[in-house]
Amino acid sequence: MRVITTIQDMQTEIIKLKSQSKSIGFVPTMGFLHEGHLTLLKRAREENDVVVLSIFVNPLQFGPTEDFSTYPRDFERDRSLAECEGVDFLFYPSVEEMYPHSSSVRVIVQERTEVLCGKSRPGHFDGVATVLTKLFNIVLPTRAYFGKKDAQQVAVVDGLITDFHFPIQLIPVDIVREEDGLAKSSRNVNLLPDERRQAAKLYKSLAAAKEIIEAGERNPRTIKNLISNMITSETDGQLDYAEIYSYPQLEALDNLEGTCIIAIAVKFSKVRLIDNIILEVSKEIGGVK
Amino acid sequence: MRVITTIQDMQTEIIKLKSQSKSIGFVPTMGFLHEGHLTLLKRAREENDVVVLSIFVNPLQFGPTEDFSTYPRDFERDRSLAECEGVDFLFYPSVEEMYPHSSSVRVIVQERTEVLCGKSRPGHFDGVATVLTKLFNIVLPTRAYFGKKDAQQVAVVDGLITDFHFPIQLIPVDIVREEDGLAKSSRNVNLLPDERRQAAKLYKSLAAAKEIIEAGERNPRTIKNLISNMITSETDGQLDYAEIYSYPQLEALDNLEGTCIIAIAVKFSKVRLIDNIILEVSKEIGGVK
Incomplete structure (x- = not known):
């Protein structure tokens, strides 16, 4: 595995590989790798000639009150994990390399951002789209x-x-879950022992929602109420949102139909967790994938 | 020459050619080709295996009061000219093909746009940067x-x-000029006979500016005054601007040094003309390229 820190070296290397018709699998991350990232790397390894992992904590996607400077970093551990997963190139640029001066251009995301987590993070997805471009x-x-x-x-x-x-x-890759259904996340270590047990209810509430949809329920309000009641009565967490939208457009729905996302965010004492399921809903009862 | 109207066909064709290590020369235009465009095509033909010309009148770069619907179009003439210049692919998408729905992303240009023509065309360069992306x-x-x-x-x-x-x-390509120095433009046909003779003064004023810079003048105000006086006294046109900036940053200069642009815009009765020269200025007298 080669660690590359400059844009020019990385791009030159890739152009050479592409001229040899190599396929390139790319996993962009902010580092501090967990099992979710490793799943992405395994998948990239299976499907491509060359695997590139990038580690870059992108200042542009953090708000002024957010935790850019304290965002967890552990490059040596990440490097070992990447090596184990068969990564070919670890692209690890500095902030100065990626943003050497005020940029003359940036990307604005004008749809899909005013809901869910984007609602409380203005500019976040502009920063994501700009760094990804x-x-x-x-x-x-x-x-x-x-x-x-x-x-x-x-x-x-x-x-x-x-x-x-x-x-x-x-390539969107499925959520990796603990045995009790909790979505894996670096943040789960910040749950108190009681909260850790309760956190399984996030996925259980989504599974319960799926069940009533399979039984014929198509009203978003009813489904959101079910989730809200479960989280409120069965955990000490505070429900931040339980929402249902078309996917990937993230538009409001009067009735569930087509590809839908059910997404929740719950605040525990020291950590906020998110989870979601994406369903294909047809008009018929039971028509759910 | 092949005319291609869909994004997918164009991209598929190019990916095939690139996998054969062909170099691609690209000339993006809004059509109604003139000698300036043909110079770009000739240069692209000399330097690349494959030449792609795009013709797309981009609604995104026209302001609400600008002339999108009346912008001159003559596809059959453009097609013949492109064929003569040895173009391999003419990419000619419809507006619906390029913008099939409201786009979820766009590019914002946050530098280099608040001066010269950009000043009076808010959003114009955002539209240019978005379509070029x-x-x-x-x-x-x-x-x-x-x-x-x-x-x-x-x-x-x-x-x-x-x-x-x-x-x-x-690849920025030099301005093509008429014998008297007037920069070639489709718009020149809209000059009255007297104005056409006077229009040569645009370039002459830039050449005069260059002469005094060669003689040691480094004060932008003095140089702008020279240009302004020449245009006002020797033409019936109205000076829209005569400006000097660093190039390509387009930042104001206290004294000319480094790469500078001298740019002018002059309004005649039925047409507004622009012209510019780009100079390398060093501190020494005569240090001008």
Whole structure:
């Protein structure tokens, strides 16, 4: 595995590999890798000739009150994990390398951002789309891998790739869960022991929602109430949102139909967790995938 | 020459050619080709295996009061000219093909736009940068050709390519001039006979500016006054602006040094003309290229 820190070295290397018709699998991350990231790397390893992992904590996607400087970093551990997963290139640029001066251009995301987590993070997805536009042009991937846990990010990246015509295949990868259903996340270690047990209810509430949809329920309000009641009565957490939208457009629905996302965010004492399920809903009872 | 109207066909064709290590020269235009465009095409033909010309009148770069619907179009003439210049692919998408729905992303240009023509065309360069981001991803050029007549556009494209790291070489091509120095433009036909004679003064005023800079003048105000006096006293045109900036940053200068642009815009009765020269100025007298 080669660690590359400059844009020019990375792009030159990739252009050489592409001229040899190699396929490039790309996993962009902010580092501090967990099992979710490793799943993306395994998938990229299976499907491509060359695997590129980027680690870059992107200041542009943090708000002024957010935790850019304290965001967890552990490069040596990440490097070992990447090596074990068979990564070929670890792209690890500094902030100065990625943003050497005020940039003359940036990307604005004008849809899919005013709901879910985007609602409380103005400018966050502009920062994500801008850094990805840069990274996509540097790494020139054949396929780019993103976890479905950040379903809104996947929706935004889908819009970015589609509307700007990047010749890249977006590969959304399923959420990896603990045995009790809790979605894996670096943040889970910040749950108190009681909260850790309760946190399984996030996924259980989504599963319960899926069940009543399979039984014929199509009214978003009824489904959201079910989730809200479960979280409120069965955990000490505070429900931040329980929402249902079309996916990936993230538009409000009067009745569930087509591809839908049910997404929740719950605040525990020291950590806020998110989870979601994406369903194909048809008009018939039981028509759910 | 093949005319291609869909994004998918164009991109598929290009990816095939690039896998054969062909270099791609790209000339993006809004059609109604004139000698300036043909110069770009000739240069692209000399330097690349494959030449792609795009013709797309981009609604995104026209303001609400501007002339999108009346912008001159003559596809059959353009097609013949392109064929004569040895173009391999003429990419000619419809507005519906390029903008099938409201786009979820767009590019904002936050530098180099508040001066010269950009000042009076808010949003114009956002539209240019957005459509070029799309076209660059569709055509995946090795080299992209732009005329220096639209020097501010070249500066914006330079920022776009540099800051988003497009693996594209920007080739700015010198202005083509009539025998008397007038920069060639489709709009010149709208000059009255007297105005056509006077219009040569645009370039003459720039040449006079260059002469006094060679003689040691470094004060932008003095140079702008010289130009302004020549245009006012020797033509019936109305000076819209005579400006001097660093290039391509387009920042104000206290004293001329480094790469500078001297740019003017003059309104005649039925047409507004622009022209510019770009100079390398050193501290020594006569240090001008």
